[in-house]
Amino acid sequence: MPRNCEFLVVGGGIAGVSCAESLAICRPTASVLLLTESSIVKSVTNLVPVARYLHKFDVREQDVSKMGATIETLVDQLEHINSREHWIRTRTGVVVNYLYLCLCTGGAPKLFSSGGAKESRIIGIRDTDSVLELQRKLAAAKDVLILGNGGIASELAYELKDVNVHWVVKDAHISATFVDPGAAEFFQLARSEVNTKDSSPETAIKRMRYGEVLSKEQNNKHGAALGPDWHRTFDLSGAAGKSDKRLPKIYYKSHIDSYKELSDGSGLAIQLGHEDGSLEKLTCDFIVSATGVLPRHEYTSDCPLKFSEDGGISVDEMMRTNVEDVYAAGDVCTASWAPATHWFQMRLWTQARQMGSMAGRSMAAASEDEIVYQDFCFELFGHVTKLFGYPVVLLGRFNGQDLGRDYEILVRCTRNKEYIKFVLQNGRLRGAILIGDTDLAETCENLILNGIDLQPYGDDILNPDIDIEDYFD
Numbered sequence: 001m002p003r004n005c006e007f008l009v010v011g012g013g014i015a016g017v018s019c020a021e022s023l024a025i026c027r028p029t030a031s032v033l034l035l036t037e038s039s040i041v042k043s044v045t046n047l048v049p050v051a052r053y054l055h056k057f058d059v060r061e062q063d064v065s066k067m068g069a070t071i072e073t074l075v076d077q078l079e080h081i082n083s084r085e086h087w088i089r090t091r092t093g094v095v096v097n098y099l100y101l102c103l104c105t106g107g108a109p110k111l112f113s114s115g116g117a118k119e120s121r122i123i124g125i126r127d128t129d130s131v132l133e134l135q136r137k138l139a140a141a142k143d144v145l146i147l148g149n150g151g152i153a154s155e156l157a158y159e160l161k162d163v164n165v166h167w168v169v170k171d172a173h174i175s176a177t178f179v180d181p182g183a184a185e186f187f188q189l190a191r192s193e194v195n196t197k198d199s200s201p202e203t204a205i206k207r208m209r210y211g212e213v214l215s216k217e218q219n220n221k222h223g224a225a226l227g228p229d230w231h232r233t234f235d236l237s238g239a240a241g242k243s244d245k246r247l248p249k250i251y252y253k254s255h256i257d258s259y260k261e262l263s264d265g266s267g268l269a270i271q272l273g274h275e276d277g278s279l280e281k282l283t284c285d286f287i288v289s290a291t292g293v294l295p296r297h298e299y300t301s302d303c304p305l306k307f308s309e310d311g312g313i314s315v316d317e318m319m320r321t322n323v324e325d326v327y328a329a330g331d332v333c334t335a336s337w338a339p340a341t342h343w344f345q346m347r348l349w350t351q352a353r354q355m356g357s358m359a360g361r362s363m364a365a366a367s368e369d370e371i372v373y374q375d376f377c378f379e380l381f382g383h384v385t386k387l388f389g390y391p392v393v394l395l396g397r398f399n400g401q402d403l404g405r406d407y408e409i410l411v412r413c414t415r416n417k418e419y420i421k422f423v424l425q426n427g428r429l430r431g432a433i434l435i436g437d438t439d440l441a442e443t444c445e446n447l448i449l450n451g452i453d454l455q456p457y458g459d460d461i462l463n464p465d466i467d468i469e470d471y472f473d
């Protein structure tokens, strides 16, 4: 017996739940069905504005049965879409007729592999199951290799306890997907100094002409991606013996050249290749491959979905795919519209939430023949997070992304306290990195969006004795 609904949303992560919630608000009398393969769903809670368009929030896990009364739920896996006849089939054979469908099926870790050793020694982190596997492997491990230089590697490298961490990054500094070399150094100093010495902060301002080196390197039941501070809720201790301060060993500008299983089966023999052509050998129990996300879309469709180069489902600014009445949002999709000057896609909660809500509004409008416009949040890239214990706000083209060689950076740094970087092009603020409690998020947001010429203010723009919030009131 088929089920019927007006709106079918697939995926119980932030994108799917935000989409279903916004449909329930926009079309309170319509039937909304949330289909998800895991009975735990994620939703956004404690939404706090950090600036006008920038929010921080917590991610809450709840049982799918506790979703609001206006949203029906089905725990199963999408297997096939028949878009011509507007129905889908699940893995257990349930058929659901829909009018509008939104695919929010997220992503899976894009694992490093060069086809050598036992795959079981290379793991990725995405959901609770994957952290439990990490925990199990750690319990018997003395040496762990972390590969990658993005969000997960940055969180894990300093959070693993009682184990030797070998962190292999292809860049010349850590955390390269989020910060520049200066901020990376700020973090590393803070990690080694904070709590060990009472350092009185020294403030320095530097203006540099920035010649950007355009980076050339630049039948499981998965649950949704993990929530904030996920690493604090698990005991991530290894078996190398207790030690208060075991810092990771970082291998810069390096890659895994080859690896093989040790002859006694106790781990992996790794050969690293360095940028200067030299090779280095090490052994480890296993590798955490923190090397990005692959969009997940294991289902079939009568009309082929159009994919982007990165494997995501292509969507336009209304979150529509190429298939009629089928939308997509979150990590599974790739923004294929011409982006606004200050926005670009990164696979993050913020964007999963924004895209999910946008898809919901867009589907609701389509069902009533109304017109909606793209939400203002897609005008400006904004990300609020925590790295190495510090609050971090990233705005606009915070690392000079796509600005070529034609920009300047202005930096103010107070050791162990704050790191502020402005990216300026033709005297206008194009992006900012704000680390610490800077209270500058809203001012930067305005300066970027208004495009005010800051040249008359020179370096005073970051003078700690001048309150720039007042300046631009």
Ligand SMILES: Cc1cc2nc3c(=O)[nH]c(=O)nc-3n(C[C@H](O)[C@H](O)[C@H](O)COP(=O)(O)OP(=O)(O)OC[C@H]3O[C@@H](n4cnc5c(N)ncnc54)[C@H](O)[C@@H]3O)c2cc1C
Residues within 6 Å of the ligand: 010, 011, 012, 013, 014, 015, 016, 035, 036, 037, 038, 042, 076, 077, 078, 079, 104, 105, 106, 107, 125, 126, 127, 151, 152, 221, 222, 223, 224, 225, 226, 227, 228, 229, 230, 296, 298, 299, 329, 330, 331, 332, 347, 348, 349, 350, 352, 385, 386
């Ligand atoms: C360890 C970790 C830490 C992170 N930390 C941060 C952070 O600090 N800040 C930040 O902004 N972002 C962070 N992210 C990224 C963020 O979690 C993701 O961008 C976001 O959760 C994506 O949401 P989503 O709803 O698109 O996908 P997901 O959360 O992956 O949800 C996809 C859902 O679809 C379901 N599904 C998949 N296929 C099917 C199918 N065929 N049928 C039915 N259901 C299906 C899955 O079970 C899941 O419920 C982190 C990610 C990870 C892995």
Ligand SMILES: NC(=O)C1=CN([C@@H]2O[C@H](COP(=O)(O)OP(=O)(O)OC[C@H]3O[C@@H](n4cnc5c(N)ncnc54)[C@H](OP(=O)(O)O)[C@@H]3O)[C@@H](O)[C@H]2O)C=CC1
Residues within 6 Å of the ligand: 112, 147, 148, 149, 150, 151, 152, 153, 155, 170, 176, 177, 217, 218, 255, 289, 290, 291, 292, 293, 346, 347, 348, 385, 386
């Ligand atoms: N605080 C936060 O906001 C956090 C966000 N996340 C998000 O979760 C998702 C998954 O995180 P993560 O896996 O860290 O992904 P990221 O995309 O953040 O980082 C992947 C990193 O791996 C590098 N890389 C890719 N392939 C290889 C390879 N074969 N060998 C060596 N390095 C490689 C990438 O380099 P390059 O870019 O040069 O290709 C990049 O440095 C991301 O969307 C991330 O943004 C995760 C944790 C925390």
